[in-house]
Amino acid sequence: MPGGLIRPPVATLEDAIREAARARGGGLVVGDPDFGGAGGEISEFRPLAPAPARSTSNLELLSDPMGVDFRPYLVRVLAAVRRNWMAVMPESARLGRRGKVVIQLAINREGRIPKLVIAESSGAEPLDRAAVAAITASDPFPPLPEEFRGQEVRLQFNFRYNMR
Numbered sequence: 001m002p003g004g005l006i007r008p009p010v011a012t013l014e015d016a017i018r019e020a021a022r023a024r025g026g027g028l029v030v031g032d033p034d035f036g037g038a039g040g041e042i043s044e045f046r047p048l049a050p051a052p053a054r055s056t057s058n059l060e061l062l063s064d065p066m067g068v069d070f071r072p073y074l075v076r077v078l079a080a081v082r083r084n085w086m087a088v089m090p091e092s093a094r095l096g097r098r099g100k101v102v103i104q105l106a107i108n109r110e111g112r113i114p115k116l117v118i119a120e121s122s123g124a125e126p127l128d129r130a131a132v133a134a135i136t137a138s139d140p141f142p143p144l145p146e147e148f149r150g151q152e153v154r155l156q157f158n159f160r161y162n163m164r
Helices: 013-024 071-087 125-136
Strands: 029-031 056-061 099-108 115-120 152-161
Touching: 029 071, 056 071, 071 125, 071 152, 099 125, 115 125, 125 152
Parallel strands: none
Antiparallel strands: 029 056, 056 152, 099 115, 099 152
16 A cells, blocks of 8 residues: 555454544543433432432543543542532422533643533523532532543533433
8 A cells, every 4th residue: 555554453352442432532421320321330329419300410521531541530520510410409400390401611630620611501591500500519620630641621411300
């Protein structure tokens, strides 16, 4: 093949998975077991306050993990945000109001949030405010993993109020 290189095949399944994740960016998702198949990593955490029957959340890594296993970090971040979310759950949600809020944010190396945007509003201000408050009340997060060489990671939180 003139001027081109053929990459050797990857040696193990782990290498193949790592290479696939690196090629497409993040994609790692942690969250409640009943949130559309998004893992069950935080099922052992209990909310501080009574929760609506079907309010669930998950967190997706949008950035390239650069070969670093972010699952433990994401589980810690989601647990902190979920605790705060349950503490600020609006009365309208407790009474059955439905909605979904999608928030995208960046976390820098020190664990601070330099940017946060509502990517998808629920259409109900109390639900949107509670989702934002849950994240901002958790700031600062733990510092990013030491082995990660990037300056920040981009994450997406999905909050579902009374939805399946």
